[in-house]
Amino acid sequence: MAAKRLRYLPQYLAISPFFVLFAIFGVYPVLYSLYLAFQKWDGIGPMQFVGLKNFEFLVTDADFWNSVGNTFIIWIMSTVPMTVLALLIAVGLNSSIRFRGLYRVAYFAPNVTSIVAMAIVFTSVFSNQFGILNALLRGIGLDPVSWLTDPWGIKVAISVMIIWRWVGYNAIIFLAGLQAIPGEVYEAARIDGATAVQTFFRVTLPLLRPVLLFSVVMSAINGLQIFTEAQVLVGQRGGPQDAGMTMVLYFYNQAFTESDFGYGAAIAWGIFVLVVLFAIINWRVIQRPERAEVQ
Amino acid sequence: MNATRRGRWTGGLALLIGAVIVLFPYYWLAVMATNTTAEIYSTPPKLWFGSHLFENLSAVFAKIDFFGSLLNTVIVAVATTILVLFFDSLAAFTFAKYKFPGAGLLFNILLATFVVPTQLAAIPQFSIMAAFGWVGDLKALIVPAAANAFGIFWMRQYCRSAIPDELLEAAKVDGAGFFRTYWSVALPVLRPALAFLGIFTFVNAWNDYLWPLIVMVDSRNVTLQVALNQLNAVYGTDYSQVMAGTLVAVIPLLVVFLFGARHFIRNIAAGAVKG
Numbered sequence: 001m002a003a004k005r006l007r008y009l010p011q012y013l014a015i016s017p018f019f020v021l022f023a024i025f026g027v028y029p030v031l032y033s034l035y036l037a038f039q040k041w042d043g044i045g046p047m048q049f050v051g052l053k054n055f056e057f058l059v060t061d062a063d064f065w066n067s068v069g070n071t072f073i074i075w076i077m078s079t080v081p082m083t084v085l086a087l088l089i090a091v092g093l094n095s096s097i098r099f100r101g102l103y104r105v106a107y108f109a110p111n112v113t114s115i116v117a118m119a120i121v122f123t124s125v126f127s128n129q130f131g132i133l134n135a136l137l138r139g140i141g142l143d144p145v146s147w148l149t150d151p152w153g154i155k156v157a158i159s160v161m162i163i164w165r166w167v168g169y170n171a172i173i174f175l176a177g178l179q180a181i182p183g184e185v186y187e188a189a190r191i192d193g194a195t196a197v198q199t200f201f202r203v204t205l206p207l208l209r210p211v212l213l214f215s216v217v218m219s220a221i222n223g224l225q226i227f228t229e230a231q232v233l234v235g236q237r238g239g240p241q242d243a244g245m246t247m248v249l250y251f252y253n254q255a256f257t258e259s260d261f262g263y264g265a266a267i268a269w270g271i272f273v274l275v276v277l278f279a280i281i282n283w284r285v286i287q288r289p290e291r292a293e294v295q
Numbered sequence: 296m297n298a299t300r301r302g303r304w305t306g307g308l309a310l311l312i313g314a315v316i317v318l319f320p321y322y323w324l325a326v327m328a329t330n331t332t333a334e335i336y337s338t339p340p341k342l343w344f345g346s347h348l349f350e351n352l353s354a355v356f357a358k359i360d361f362f363g364s365l366l367n368t369v370i371v372a373v374a375t376t377i378l379v380l381f382f383d384s385l386a387a388f389t390f391a392k393y394k395f396p397g398a399g400l401l402f403n404i405l406l407a408t409f410v411v412p413t414q415l416a417a418i419p420q421f422s423i424m425a426a427f428g429w430v431g432d433l434k435a436l437i438v439p440a441a442a443n444a445f446g447i448f449w450m451r452q453y454c455r456s457a458i459p460d461e462l463l464e465a466a467k468v469d470g471a472g473f474f475r476t477y478w479s480v481a482l483p484v485l486r487p488a489l490a491f492l493g494i495f496t497f498v499n500a501w502n503d504y505l506w507p508l509i510v511m512v513d514s515r516n517v518t519l520q521v522a523l524n525q526l527n528a529v530y531g532t533d534y535s536q537v538m539a540g541t542l543v544a545v546i547p548l549l550v551v552f553l554f555g556a557r558h559f560i561r562n563i564a565a566g567a568v569k570g
Contacts, residue, residue: 008395008396010472010473010474011389011393011395011398011473012395014385014386014388014389014473014474014477015385015386015389015390015401017382017385017386017441017442018382018383018386018405018442018443018444018447019401019404019405021438021439021441021442022408022442022444024423024439025416025420025423025438025439026408026411026416028419028423029415029416029417029418029419029420029423030411030415030416030419032419032422033415033416033418033419036418036419043421043422085313088309089310089313091306092306092307092309092310093310095303095306096303097303097306097307097310098307101557103310103314104556104557104560105553105556105557105560106314106317106318107313107314107317108556108560108563109317109318109321109549109552110317110320112498112502112548112549112552113321113502113545113548113549114501114502114519114520114523114544114545114548115502115504115520116502116504116520116523116524117324117520117523117541117544117545118320118324118545120523120524120527120537120538120541121320121323121324121327121538121541122320123527124323124327124335124534124538125320125323130335130336130340130534132323132340135338135339135340139339164317164320167317168317169563172560172563172564173563173564175564176564176565196302221412225412225413225414227504227505228504228505231524232524232527235528248414248505251414252414252505252508252509255417255418256421256509261418264418265418268412268414268415268417268418269415271412271414271415272412272415275412276410
């Protein structure tokens with residue numbers, strides 16, 4: 001028996017690095033953060049068991065719920081336009097235009113560019129006084145907008161950054177989905193006399209559903225954990241009226257700025273629950289029409 | 296026919312305008328980095344490249360340890376990439392090509408780890424690093440990232456289709472052991488997949504922000520992203536200098552990306568459609 005076990009030793013060794021690292025830096029921290037969520041701890045002194053106090057405070061913490069609201073508003077303001085634009089770009093890239101390869105690279109580039117760096121650039125683009133955007137507005141005779149001090153302006157600026165980063169990525173994924181649709185399907189629609197618009201909504205979109213599902217669930221998971229854009233744009237404190245305070249930024253503040261590790265752990269669990277719930281809801285919403293069609 | 300051609304023309308124009316908008320921030324970054332702050336602040340603003348890049352850069356280098364943080368980022372990104380490529384491909388090859396007790400269960404556990412969000416583990420990870428004495432040490436950025444579930448999952452798919460069983464049989468006949476087979480037979484075949492995973496890992500390690508901010512912030516060993524934000528927060532009014540530093544921080548990664556862009560984009564798309 002021992003000899004048999006030993007026979008597979010190379011295989012177990014080969015897969016062990018991931019599991020060892022995950023045990024130390026994944027499993028243990030997650031369990032420990034659950035333990036921490038029931039403690040009061042500043043990270044240095046002794047811990048003090050407080051029972052459900054952290055969670056009780058969490059559900060009544062107006063600042064936390066403000067950050068939840070901000071995060072969801074920013075999510076909608078970014079994901080909806082981003083998905084529509086990405087679909088349009090994908091359809092464009094799927095036609096026989098020139099320079100398709102170049103366009104793909106151009107649209108994808110933001111996704112691999114440093115978020116911190118580009119958030120700095122966008123901050124200057126949106127700058128109230130000296131921003132190019134307000135210069136443009138003045139140029140065409142409109143009033144400048146106080147992007148970085150107005151609560152909605154801040155959300156628009158953060159959403160634009162998210163759209164900019166993800167629109168090309170999603171377009172590339174939608175494009176792959178479009179290319180997987182066999183030509184005969186379009187041929188059949190054409191023979192049936194469907195217009196281009198009808199074909200898009202009745203044929204293309206339903207066939208794209210699995211890819212859309214992937215995209216929306218991914219943006220639910222990533223979008224609710226927005227941190228860098230907000231942190232660079234409005235700073236640690238969330239900006240005027242906490243308008244740019246996202247959930248993860250609030251977590252970061254409570255845990256690592258205020259050194260309230262117990263409460264920070266409770267916030268992290270709160271975010272986790274919200275993200276999982278939201279991903280499931282999105283999954284259901286996109287899945288449902290498929291079932292309706294089958295019936 | 297005419298309608299199709301007009302449609303194509305409109306589509307092409309829309310794509311071009313979209314691309315110009317998407318690329319504008321890069322252009323604007325370069326414009327701001329090469330002008331003086333006064334020129335950026337002027338009305339109407341200066342819209343074309345200036346000649347003050349080097350002057351701006353030397354001012355940045357005088358304010359923050361730019362090269363030190365650049366070096367830190369390069370070390371972290373290179374070390375993480377090499378380790379991930381080795382550990383992930385080895386594990387992926389094993390999962391794809393060998394049967395051993397518990398393989399299925401272990402792989403399912405690996406998949407389940409996708410769900411664990413970063414911030415859930417962040418506080419205890421910080422305590423672990425403190426206990427190891429690694430706060431402010433580059434090891435805190437490299438070691439936890441040295442192997443990951445995504446890479447193993449993705450590579451395993453590739454191994455299954457790219458490495459025929461006959462190749463492994465032949466290696467066995469030649470008397471090659473497990474690790475020999477991995478190194479001399481599997482790795483050369485996996486080169487295209489390694490290229491993708493390599494760029495992917497490098498880009499993520501280079502751009503990582505939240506964790507380096509948590510674990511490195513008070514040390515002098517900051518990464519480029521953290522240094523950039525400090526530059527912006529402390530010297531934000533010296534616009535052109537901040538932008539010059541930002542420009543230099545963005546360029547290396549864009550070069551890495553453009554180097555393998557087509558291959559990289561194809562793999563991203565394929566992964567999403569299959570998965």
